[in-house]
Amino acid sequence: MTLVAIEAALAAGELLRQGFGTNFSISSKEGRHNLVTEYDHKAEKLILDFISQNVPNSHFLAEESGFSGKDKGGICWIVDPLDGTVNFAHQIPTFAVSIAAQRQGKIISGVIFLPITHELFVAEIGKGAFLNGQEIRVSQVRSLEESILATGFPYDLAKNPFHCIDHFTDILKVGIPIRRMGAAAIDLAYTAAGRFEGFFEVELAPWDVAAGKLLVEEAGGKVTSWDNTLFDIHSRATIFASNGHIHNSVSAILNRTV
Template identity: 45%
Template sequence: MSRETRHESPARAMSAAVAAARKAGAILREQARAGFGIDRKTSIVNLVTDADRAAEQAIVDHLLASFPTDGVLAEERGQDGRRESGCRWIIDPLDGTTNFAHGFPFYSISIALEREGVCTLGVVLDPIREELFTAEEGQGAWLNGRAIRVSSINTLDDALLTTGFAYDIRETADNNLDHFSRFALRAQGIRRTGSAALDLCYVAAGRLDGYWEVKLSPWDSAAGSVVLKEAGGRITHFNGSPYSIYGKDLVASNGPLHPAMLQVLAERP
């Protein structure tokens, strides 16, 4: 099949991504019930489980069976696939591994489709709550088939924010604690969930009003960024420049809060 007709049906790509996410979700639920092995990657706080690997394999197998000339960028295996089509699937099979390993029921599967360097489709599945967030470029954002929209909160005093911390928090001063302390004194509240994909989707759905984080990887934000933008949100880097999933920092908001969040992030101790 030629490059021009490879993804001629966006509905086909969405259907494949949703089916792959649901397969992975079933694996995560089963392994959470039956038990799993845990290894450490680069540090004592950077975990990988048997469930990460099994879910990722199921996603990749399903997507490449449907689109064999596509590429893959996944958290555990890195780059894979042929990428002859100009399309690449960006996959986090278990966003929230530490939560999963501790039996804390807040984690997700994240799948995005990148076409010629732009993420145009996003699927994020919370397998515990059975909440499926989906979005396609120009088609809006959806939660279990219902349209979602960002909040209208316009001051930090009224805002509920979320953030996260990098795995090297113990080894570097660039660990987000300074930003956290400043936002804690400005916002109505701050949450730390442990799943960047769900953080972005919760801002998209109006459950949260803003989110910032440092030292992210492409698979952390690829799908959620599509959902957020299609729900009317705004996402940039800390300096206000257009967001790229290959950058290392992120600030996302409902839009009205964005200038105030950028201002806080620009402050120096």
């Protein structure tokens, strides 16, 4: 299962790498900055076709095509063919392919591939998390003063900016630096690898977080909602992923603005 996801992610990543910086069609979905390119569609078709050919009874939840295939009790593949579309469209080399396999409601494997840096993050439930074949663990930083967090903003931020601004500034007031990569899958992969101490965001879709959530957990981290309760990848609510050591302290700050 995981090997199929890896092969699909690598093939899609190579397609994206070849298309990066070329002329391609771009359109918007729900807002000016919620973009989709022809490479989102091409990469998604490649992934779904490859998995369908190699794993019978698969069905899919993918960003561009939604639900497809028949649920016959097999694997549900949760696919973001190009996380970081805005970056890709603006020739910013920070984007990823994200593929997760779900069985009976549980994510059992996850793959995130960054085509430009050629970093392949892989996790399998109960077997750990890996970057290019080397096991990774979350950061061991325990103090907020030494931490770096990542975040992102929803595409409809202009409709209700104050909620995002409040929790963003509350974190800054504590003195924690914040980075914004523009791709939640990368934020979660970097948290799993110990590059960030944590990541928080709101209104993310299942394909944004499914593979990354497993990566963080298999690397020894923790993933919850902002209020420290169980996080459901289908909820499109709040998510906070961390190394575990700073979880309660940051969760308390985030929960003040929910």
